[in-house]
Amino acid sequence: AQKVTQAQTEISVVEKEDVTLDCVYETRDTTYYLFWYKQPPSGELVFLIRRNSFDEQNEISGRYSWNFQKSTSSFNFTITASQVVDSAVYFCALSGQNAGNNRKLIWGLGTSLAVNP
Amino acid sequence: EPEVTQTPSHQVTQMGQEVILRCVPISNHLYFYWYRQILGQKVEFLVSFYNNEISEKSEIFDDQFSVERPDGSNFTLKIRSTKLEDSAMYFCASSSRVSYNEQFFGPGTRLTVL
Numbered sequence: 001a002q003k004v005t006q007a008q009t010e011i012s013v014v015e016k017e018d019v020t021l022d023c024v025y026e027t028r029d030t031t032y033y034l035f036w037y038k039q040p041p042s043g044e045l046v047f048l049i050r051r052n053s054f055d056e057q058n059e060i061s062g063r064y065s066w067n068f069q070k071s072t073s074s075f076n077f078t079i080t081a082s083q084v085v086d087s088a089v090y091f092c093a094l095s096g097q098n099a100g101n102n103r104k105l106i107w108g109l110g111t112s113l114a115v116n117p
Numbered sequence: 118e119p120e121v122t123q124t125p126s127h128q129v130t131q132m133g134q135e136v137i138l139r140c141v142p143i144s145n146h147l148y149f150y151w152y153r154q155i156l157g158q159k160v161e162f163l164v165s166f167y168n169n170e171i172s173e174k175s176e177i178f179d180d181q182f183s184v185e186r187p188d189g190s191n192f193t194l195k196i197r198s199t200k201l202e203d204s205a206m207y208f209c210a211s212s213s214r215v216s217y218n219e220q221f222f223g224p225g226t227r228l229t230v231l
Contacts (some may be wrong), residue, residue, distance in 0.1 A: 043227075044225060047219070104150065105222070107159045107161070109158075109159045110159055
């Protein structure tokens with residue numbers, strides 16, 4: 001069975017602090033994909049990153065960085081120098097390379113991040 | 118930049134009524150999905166659709182739900198007899214053959230069942 005766990009329900013930081021959002025996943029697939037999505041108060045889902053299971057290289061995009069550790073089944077997301085506009089719910093998701101034409105996403109419960117001025 | 122669109126943005130209906138939620142996926146995409154998010158909860162997979170048939174459906178997607186691609190552009194989700202617990206945000210997503218693991222999401226339709 002596939003599962004995504006985001007243990008942090010809510011995080012509150014002060015602007016300019018760094019914050020790390022944790023994501024732990026479970027899957028029996030040897031090939032799989034991990035994602036992070038942002039859901040601002042307006043409700044839409046904003047794609048942030050996709051990482052496949054063969055690519056453990058960490059990625060940095062501006063103030064965002066992602067740490068993929070296959071050994072611990074984790075795909076953590078760090079925001080450096082957080083800003084008020086980063087306030088949102090962040091979802092980690094998993095997609096398996098199963099047979100057929102389905103690439104459904106399995107979602108974590110989300111972490112609600114509040115960045116206070 | 119191409120995007121997935123959904124209509125309406127908000128639908129209010131009475132319990133027992135039928136609703137149809139509409140989605141226009143990105144034009145060259147071949148894989149289509151519906152997800153649901155009950156307020157304050159996680160996003161849940163409902164159904165995937167490829168080559169004019171359902172690829173997979175979750176346990177949520179019971180006989181009250183159906184999907185259709187009536188023409189070359191629209192992808193619809195029908196709920197035959199809505200229940201109070203169907204109140205949620207419904208997201209449509211699509212992906213291409215080339216990048217099938219990157220799903221592009223629409224802005225969602227908020228369904229309120231009274």
